[in-house]
Amino acid sequence: MRVALADDAVLLREGLARLLQEAGFEIAGLAADADELLALIERNRPDVAIIDIRMPPTHTDEGLRAAKVIRGRWPEIGLLVLSQHVNPRYALELLSTGTDGVGYLLKERVSDVEELSASVNRIGHGGSVLDPAVVGELVGRRRPGENPLEHLTDREREVLALMAEGRSNRAIAERLFVTEHTVEKHVKSIFGSLRLPQSPDDHRRVLAVVTYLNSQ
Amino acid sequence: MRAGQGDRSAPQSAAMRARLWLIVVAGVLAAAGAAWLAAHAPPGRPTEPGPVLELLVGASLLGCGLASWWTRPENRLGQIMVGTGFAWFAAQLVNASTPWLNTIGLAVQSVWIIGLVYLLLSFPSGRLKGRLDRWLVVGGAVAGFGLQVVAMLYGNKAGLRCSGCENNLIQVFHDNQKALNWLGLQRLVGIVVIVAVIVLVVVRWLRASAPQRRAVAPVLVGGSATLAALGWTVIFDLLGDPLGSLPANVYYAMTATVPVAILYVFLQRRLARGMVAGLVVELGAPSASVDLREALARALGDPSLDLAFWFPAERCYVDAEGTAVRIPSEDPERRATFVERDGHPIAALLHDPVLEDNAELVQSVCAAASLALENERLQAELRARLIELQASRARLVEATDAERRRIERDLHDGTQQRLVQIAMTLGLLEAKLPEQAAPVQPLVRETREALSLALQELRELTHGIAPPLLVERGLAIALDELCRRAALPAHLDVAIDRRLPEQIESAAYFMASEALTNAAKHSHGSEVRLNAAYDGRLLTLQIADDGIGGAATTSGSGLRGLADRIEALGGHFTLSSPPGRGTMLRAEIPCA
Numbered sequence: 001m002r003v004a005l006a007d008d009a010v011l012l013r014e015g016l017a018r019l020l021q022e023a024g025f026e027i028a029g030l031a032a033d034a035d036e037l038l039a040l041i042e043r044n045r046p047d048v049a050i051i052d053i054r055m056p057p058t059h060t061d062e063g064l065r066a067a068k069v070i071r072g073r074w075p076e077i078g079l080l081v082l083s084q085h086v087n088p089r090y091a092l093e094l095l096s097t098g099t100d101g102v103g104y105l106l107k108e109r110v111s112d113v114e115e116l117s118a119s120v121n122r123i124g125h126g127g128s129v130l131d132p133a134v135v136g137e138l139v140g141r142r143r144p145g146e147n148p149l150e151h152l153t154d155r156e157r158e159v160l161a162l163m164a165e166g167r168s169n170r171a172i173a174e175r176l177f178v179t180e181h182t183v184e185k186h187v188k189s190i191f192g193s194l195r196l197p198q199s200p201d202d203h204r205r206v207l208a209v210v211t212y213l214n215s216q
Numbered sequence: 217m218r219a220g221q222g223d224r225s226a227p228q229s230a231a232m233r234a235r236l237w238l239i240v241v242a243g244v245l246a247a248a249g250a251a252w253l254a255a256h257a258p259p260g261r262p263t264e265p266g267p268v269l270e271l272l273v274g275a276s277l278l279g280c281g282l283a284s285w286w287t288r289p290e291n292r293l294g295q296i297m298v299g300t301g302f303a304w305f306a307a308q309l310v311n312a313s314t315p316w317l318n319t320i321g322l323a324v325q326s327v328w329i330i331g332l333v334y335l336l337l338s339f340p341s342g343r344l345k346g347r348l349d350r351w352l353v354v355g356g357a358v359a360g361f362g363l364q365v366v367a368m369l370y371g372n373k374a375g376l377r378c379s380g381c382e383n384n385l386i387q388v389f390h391d392n393q394k395a396l397n398w399l400g401l402q403r404l405v406g407i408v409v410i411v412a413v414i415v416l417v418v419v420r421w422l423r424a425s426a427p428q429r430r431a432v433a434p435v436l437v438g439g440s441a442t443l444a445a446l447g448w449t450v451i452f453d454l455l456g457d458p459l460g461s462l463p464a465n466v467y468y469a470m471t472a473t474v475p476v477a478i479l480y481v482f483l484q485r486r487l488a489r490g491m492v493a494g495l496v497v498e499l500g501a502p503s504a505s506v507d508l509r510e511a512l513a514r515a516l517g518d519p520s521l522d523l524a525f526w527f528p529a530e531r532c533y534v535d536a537e538g539t540a541v542r543i544p545s546e547d548p549e550r551r552a553t554f555v556e557r558d559g560h561p562i563a564a565l566l567h568d569p570v571l572e573d574n575a576e577l578v579q580s581v582c583a584a585a586s587l588a589l590e591n592e593r594l595q596a597e598l599r600a601r602l603i604e605l606q607a608s609r610a611r612l613v614e615a616t617d618a619e620r621r622r623i624e625r626d627l628h629d630g631t632q633q634r635l636v637q638i639a640m641t642l643g644l645l646e647a648k649l650p651e652q653a654a655p656v657q658p659l660v661r662e663t664r665e666a667l668s669l670a671l672q673e674l675r676e677l678t679h680g681i682a683p684p685l686l687v688e689r690g691l692a693i694a695l696d697e698l699c700r701r702a703a704l705p706a707h708l709d710v711a712i713d714r715r716l717p718e719q720i721e722s723a724a725y726f727m728a729s730e731a732l733t734n735a736a737k738h739s740h741g742s743e744v745r746l747n748a749a750y751d752g753r754l755l756t757l758q759i760a761d762d763g764i765g766g767a768a769t770t771s772g773s774g775l776r777g778l779a780d781r782i783e784a785l786g787g788h789f790t791l792s793s794p795p796g797r798g799t800m801l802r803a804e805i806p807c808a
Contacts, residue, residue: 009633015640022647059625060688084632085675085684089697107632108671111639111664113647133672142705214700 001124002028004044006037006063007052007082016050016110023117033057034066041070041077047124048078052107053090064090071097078123082107086133092214095128099207103129103166128166128206135164138213148194156193159186164209232289236282239298243278247271250308257311260380265468270308273472277301277328280475284482290576291482292342293335297475300331315382322368322376322384326360329406329446333413335474336439340432340481340573348416355409363402371395403450410447414440424570431484431570434477442470495581499588508585508592509536512565515581522566523589524552525596529604533564536592538599555582555589563589609784610719617719624682632674639667683725690714691721695728695748703736704744704761711749720807723785724748724757727778731759731801734774739763739799755787755807760800767793775801 003025007013010032017027028046031037033055041049049070053063067079078101081094091104103123109131110116119129139149139161152160155176162172169187173180191198196208254267265273281297288294307328309321333356337349344350365386373381375392377399421429421436445467452463495515499508513521524533524541535541543564544550551572553565571578582589646660686694692712699706715721728746735744741763748757767775768791778801779789787805 009629011637012633012640015637015644019640019644019647022644054628060684084628084636085679087685087697088700089685089689089693106671106675107636108639108668110636111643111667113643116643137701141700142703 001048001121002026002044002046003120004028004031004037004040004046004049006031006034006040006049006055006066008032008055009052012052012107019110019113019116020050020120023113025117025120034062034069037066038069041074045074046077048080048101048120050080050082050120053081053083061090064094067094067102068097071102077101078120078126079103080105080120080123080129082110084108086131086137088134088138088214091130091134092210095130095207095210099128099204100126101128104134105129105131106133122166127168130165130206130210132161132165135161135210135213138164138210141213151193152190156186156190159183160190160209163187163190163205164213166206236286239278239282243274243282243298243301246302246305247274247278250274250305253308253311258313258380261311261378265465269465269468269472270305273468274301274304276472276475277304280479283479284475288482288576291340293339293478293482296331296334296338296342297478300328300335301475303328303331310378310381313382315385318382319368319385322378322381323365323386324361326364326406328360330356330360332439332442332471332474333409335478336413336417336435336443339435339439339478352409352413352416355405355412359402359406359409363398363405367395367398367402370398400454403454406450407447410443410450414443414447431481431573434480435474438470438473438477442467442474445470496584499585508588512581512585515584516565516567516571516578518567518571520568523592524564524566525589525593526561526563527597527600529597529601534596534600536596536599538596538601538603540600553578553582555586557586557590562586562593606784606786609780610786613723613781613784614719617722620682620722621687624678624684627674627678627681632671632678635667635671635674639664639671642667682722686721686725687718691716691724691748694721694725695746698725698728698732699744699746702732702744704732704739704741706732706744706746709745709747709749712755713750716750716755716807720755720785720805723781723787724755724803724805727757727782727801727803728759730774730778734767735759735761735763735799738767739765741798750807753806753808755805756803757805758800758802760798762798764795765793765797765799766795767791767799778803 003020005013005017005020005027007016013030013032017030021027028044029040031040037049037051040046049067051063051067053061055062055066063081063083067081070077070079075098079094080103081090082105083090084107086106094102094104101123103119105116105119109119122129139157143149149157149160158176159172162175167175169180169183173183176183188198190196194212196212251267251271254265254270277297278301281294281299281301283294284291284297285294303324306324307321307326309317310325312318312321330353334344334353337352338344344353367376368384368386369388370390371392371394372384372387372390373379375395376384377396417436417440421432424432445463449463449467452459457463495511498511509521509523512523513519522535522541524535524543527534527538527540530540533541533543543552544566545552548569550566551569553567553571554561555563555565565578565582567578642660642664646657646664649657649660683694685697690712692710695710696708699708716724728748732744732746735741739761741761744759744761746757746759748755750756775791779791782789782803782805785805785807787803790802791799792802793799
């Protein structure tokens with residue numbers, strides 16, 4: 001799988017490239033800002049672009065904007081946006097461009113090589129990835145009035161969070177050391193409790209779940 | 217102009233009164249004599265006014281001159297008019313039958329015209345304004361007296377065109393033709409001076425401001441018409457008086473109007489000075505509602521009057537609101553009169569230049585109002601200091617905000633990046649550990665987790681310092697996010713349709729953040745309502761919980777800090793927290 005990297009911090013960029021190479025990815029190019037990244041993608045057409053959200057010139061959300069541009073021009077390219085902040089809003093903005101092949105992770109997740117390569121692979125194959133910290137914040141929100149999440153069991157809440165992170169039933173089953181069948185039962189029950197329409201495939205349900213979690 | 221307090225005593229002293237009475241007596245005698253002479257004019261004398269016109273013009277000059285002298289002793293015009301009046305009566309000596317009196321009469325026949333020219337050129341200040349003015353007066357003196365005397369050195373009564381006169385006692389040469397030539401030159405110079413004076417007066421009139429025109433109109437119109445009539449009289453004289461004494465009589469009659477006009481203008485100003493008494497009463501009134509500017513403008517008759525107060529801290533003048541004002545120095549439309557008290561500047565009156573001609577009125581007004589001006593100045597100074605203080609508080613808030621953003625950036629680009637880099641290397645190390653190193657695996661993992669925790673704490677810290685969402689997306693979105701993350705369920709109603717200045721957004725955000733934290737920690741309530749609205753002028757933020765109330769700005773330093781921040785931006789902060797009825801924080805921050 002060919003990966004392009006954009007980060008204005010040279011050390012991080014080079015380090016991440018090395019890490020990904022070690023994990024078996026092909027590096028399609030490195031960029032220091034959004035413009036370089038767009039030119040790079042135009043030239044090399046990677047499978048996935050990993051983008052630091054904060055880049056020159058304004059050091060705010062250039063990465064997010066670049067991701068939206070890429071999504072508009074080359075919808076087939078997977079996008080992983082890295083941030084140093086837990087910002088559910090930006091994650092949702094990204095997901096709202098289409099949940100196929102997008103991800104939002106905290107920058108420090110790059111320290112877990114296994115998780116990182118799994119995430120990049122998932123995105124490359126059209127799946128979505130949402131940082132556990134972001135999901136944790138969404139699930140943990142206090143809601144005015146009745147909170148349907150309170151009616152879920154602890155295990156159901158775990159499954160809900162893993163769904164929101166973009167994991168498939170099989171991945172959830174592996175995580176929780178249960179059978180896929182058990183996970184399916186939990187999912188059905190969760191959707192019933194939250195009155196969500198019975199969800200399609202693993203990929204598309206992310207948006208449904210996250211949108212639900214974000215609503216007040 | 218500079219006006220001090222009480223540097224001018226009452227003008228009409230007893231000595232002056234005696235002097236003026238003396239002049240009155242002398243004037244009555246002179247008038248009686250002149251009228252007698254006019255009534256007994258022998259035939260063949262120059263065309264002089266009859267006794268009625270003689271008395272009218274002379275009485276007008278003397279009477280109005282004395283009245284002006286009395287009301288405006290510092291203004292030379294009164295004295296000039298009195299002098300001109302005596303010169304006018306003296307001219308009647310030409311009708312005397314005693315030769316030496318007749319000779320004097322011939323010599324001073326036109327001296328009073330010099331006075332008339334001086335009056336017109338120097339009105340209303342009584343001072344000639346420049347070299348041209350002085351040359352014209354000199355020209356008038358040459359024509360009115362100098363050339364007359366020179367002609368008298370040459371001619372007898374025929375040469376002087378006064379067939380009925382006595383013998384000219386100062387004739388030295390006997391050359392009537394030369395005398396006539398000198399008289400011709402005299403007429404010529406006279407005409408030139410007259411035309412020049414009229415032109416000058418008209419030009420000044422055109423250049424004057426509207427209030428100035430209004431003030432001097434009667435004198436300028438009367439004076440110019442008189443001079444024009446004099447010009448015609450001279451021309452008719454050169455033509456051999458085809459209309460007889462008519463032009464001269466018209467001219468004499470008009471002359472009588474000039475002093476009246478001058479006195480009229482002076483008296484009008486005296487009425488204005490009467491206002492000073494009213495001003496004193498008004499300013500002495502205990503009510504604080506007196507508008508000082510209004511009162512002074514009324515007393516001075518200048519609605520455009522502005523006040524500026526001395527602000528010693530900045531060594532500049534400020535208006536009543538404490539805002540710095542510029543004192544016009546070059547502006548021809550405005551003048552400044554500076555008011556001092558005990559040698560220190562207290563205020564400046566910015567007014568129309570016309571008031572410069574009435575300096576003693578301005579001074580009286582300044583003296584009468586100096587205490588009130590000093591009071592007003594103290595208030596203006598207080599306001600100016602408040603404005604300064606406000607500005608410095610706002611600068612402090614701004615500096616704090618900038619510093620927060622800088623720290624956040626430094627942490628993000630420095631420490632955070634470096635920790636991420638370490639985490640990354642650690643990850644790489646973990647991936648590369650050979651099989652036989654399995655026992656150290658847990659240590660590496662533990663290190664990684666500790667690092668992750670450190671990063672998380674750092675993240676929360678930087679978020680608290682300068683929330684990226686606020687900087688990047690603005691107040692409305694940041695408040696929304698804040699409410700979603702709040703520990704108590706929070707209802708949000710936000711109506712802000714644009715980005716507001718950084719320090720205002722940040723003050724409002726931190727107030728909301730602190731209020732939500734307080735509500736969760738101390739209120740024991742079940743939910744919070746947050747309202748934020750911007751109406752194009754004012755940002756209103758209100759956070760209310762349904763808890764136990766009893767909060768005070770003194771108890772938690774957090775609330776005090778919020779209030780300070782809001783107030784530093786010129787905003788208004790209120791806390792309402794009755795026991796048992798919840799806590800409501802409200803901030804209104806002006807932002808146009």
